[in-house]
Amino acid sequence: AQKVTQAQTEISVVEKEDVTLDCVYETRDTTYYLFWYKQPPSGELVFLIRRNSFDEQNEISGRYSWNFQKSTSSFNFTITASQVVDSAVYFCALSETSGTYKYIFGTGTRLKVLA
Amino acid sequence: NAGVTQTPKFRILKIGQSMTLQCTQDMNHNYMYWYRQDPGMGLKLIYYSVGAGITDKGEVPNGYNVSRSTTEDFPLRLELAAPSQTSVYFCATRQGGGSNQPQHFGDGTRLSIL
Numbered sequence: 192a193q194k195v196t197q198a199q200t201e202i203s204v205v206e207k208e209d210v211t212l213d214c215v216y217e218t219r220d221t222t223y224y225l226f227w228y229k230q231p232p233s234g235e236l237v238f239l240i241r242r243n244s245f246d247e248q249n250e251i252s253g254r255y256s257w258n259f260q261k262s263t264s265s266f267n268f269t270i271t272a273s274q275v276v277d278s279a280v281y282f283c284a285l286s287e288t289s290g291t292y293k294y295i296f297g298t299g300t301r302l303k304v305l306a
Numbered sequence: 307n308a309g310v311t312q313t314p315k316f317r318i319l320k321i322g323q324s325m326t327l328q329c330t331q332d333m334n335h336n337y338m339y340w341y342r343q344d345p346g347m348g349l350k351l352i353y354y355s356v357g358a359g360i361t362d363k364g365e366v367p368n369g370y371n372v373s374r375s376t377t378e379d380f381p382l383r384l385e386l387a388a389p390s391q392t393s394v395y396f397c398a399t400r401q402g403g404g405s406n407q408p409q410h411f412g413d414g415t416r417l418s419i420l
Contacts, residue, residue: 195348224406236396236411243406282348291356292337292400293364294409296348 193218195285197297204273205305212268212300214283220244224286225259225266226294231279239281242266273304308332312397312412319387319419327382327415329397337400338380339409340364340372342393349396355380357402387419 194217204210216225227239240250242259250257254274258267270277280301284294313328329338336357341349351364355374369391371383384391394416398409 197348200346226408228411234394234416235413236398238408238410241406241408286406291354291362292407292409293339293351293354294341294349296341296350298346298348 193220193285193287193295195283195295195297197281197283197300199300200298201301201303203303203305206275207272209269209271210273210302210304212270212281212283212302214266214268214297216264216266216283216285218264218285220288222288224288226284226286227257227266227268228282228284229279230282230299236282239268270302273302275304275306278302278304310397310399310410310412312395312415314415315413316416317418319384319417321387321389321419323387324383324385325387327384327395327397327417329380329382329412330378331380331397331399332378333399333401333410334377335399335410336377336402337409338374339398339400340370340380340382341396341398342366342391343396343414344393352382352395384417389419391417392419393417 196215223244225242229237254271256269280299282299283297339354340352353372355361397412400409401407
């Protein structure tokens with residue numbers, strides 16, 4: 192069965208600190224896709240990044256970076272020099288590749304960045 | 307660009323009432339999904355559709371029905387509202403082809419059953 196685990200329920204950091212959000216997944220598929228979404232207090236879901244299972248190249252985009260390690264089934268997300276606007280719930284999702292492309296979501300990590 | 311539009315944004319229902327949550331998209335996406343988000347939880351899939359005329363159950367379909375008569379619209383129907391259906395409902399779409407295409411979400415409908 193497919194599963195996504197975000198063990199960190201809530202994290203609080205002080206502005207300008209770096210913070211890493213963990214995501215561990217389980218799947219029997221050899222090809223799969225992983226996504227991160229941000230849900231700010233306003234409630235919408237904002238797509239941040241996607242990663243294919245066959246592409247383990249890590250990515251940096253401004254203050255955001257992602258570390259994908261297939262050997263440990265992890266797809267972690269780091270915010271460098273956090274800002275108050277980063278306060279949100281962050282979801283990791285695993286996409287099926289069976290033709291329906293359904294998401295399996297983790298339970299989310301609430302990040303609070305304190306000024 | 308409207309993207310994915312959900313109506314209403316908020317609704318309060320009494321137990322036993324019925325209602326339809328509307329979802330419409332203008333991106334010509336084949337795939338559409340309905341999720342519910344309970345407090346402190348991730349999103350769980352209720353129903354999905356891979357194209358007009360095709361729908362299938364997700365993880366938590368009980369108490370809901372859907373239809374997909376057009377590419378644009380994917381309404382979610384609650385027939386006999388129950389307190390357990392109090393949740394935030396999200397509609398999402400996905401472009402066909404290319405397995406790494408992300409889903410695009412509407413702003414959600416917050417539903418309370420009293």
